[in-house]
Amino acid sequence: MNRAPLIGLDFDNTLISYDQLFFACALECGLIPASLSADKIAVRDHLRESGREDMWTRLQGEVYGARIMEAPVFAGVYEALSALQRDGFAMCLVSHKTRAPYLGKDHNLHLAARNWLEEHGFFDEQGLGWSPDQVFFESTKAEKVARITTLGCTHFVDDLPEVLETLPDMITKVLFSPTGGSDAGSDWLVLREWAQLPELLR
Ligand SMILES: [Mg+2]
Known part of the structure; x- marks a missing residue:
């Protein structure tokens, strides 16, 4: 058939x-150094490795919600x-x-x-x-x-x-x-x- x-x-x-947007939002909030690679996984790993998993979770809410039009x-x-x-x-x-x-x-x-x-x-x-x-x-x-x-x-x-x-x-x-x-x-x-x-x- x-x-x-x-x-x-x-x-x-x-x-x-979302890569650029995660990077831009995290940078604006002072969560990451500007030298970090501009991609989602790099931002996530940086926050996790520095014990800020909750900031990663909040950042996702911003990017997928209020800021989505920028992606x-x-x-x-x-x-x-x-x-x-x-x-x-x-x-x-x-x-x-x-x-x-x-x-x-x-x-x-x-x-x-x-x-x-x-x-x-x-x-x-x-x-x-x-x-x-x-x-x-x-x-x-x-x-x-x-x-x-x-x-x-x-x-x-x-x-x-x-x-x-x-x-x-x-x-x-x-x-x-x-x-x-x-x-x-x-x-x-x-x-x-x-x-x-x-x-x-x-
Ligand atoms: Mg997918």
């Missing part, structure tokens, strides 16, 4: 890039997704994130993410022309996996191996790994930059 292809997409660190879309996302839509791929977004931050100011993180998508043209008829009901924010990883399965995704793109590992075998898995790392030789395709996705799925 041939199924029409349905690509599922993760949101955080797959469509939206850019990854280069090449629109072009790649438009090309795939023209090739007949349907798509959906399935993300897992808590509705409210664990610490710090209350903020609806699901709504913040939807607003970011709207602001970045995902729902524009002139742009990708998505409908809001193609977008799912779930509260747990288990709910995310259940949603991906129920929707019948034929492909899934995510930056986290631990998500891909839990998906059913019949789903073609794509690990988005812009910085590389020890991700090769597994059960998935590796995507280094968005521009490569149409070619990778052909």
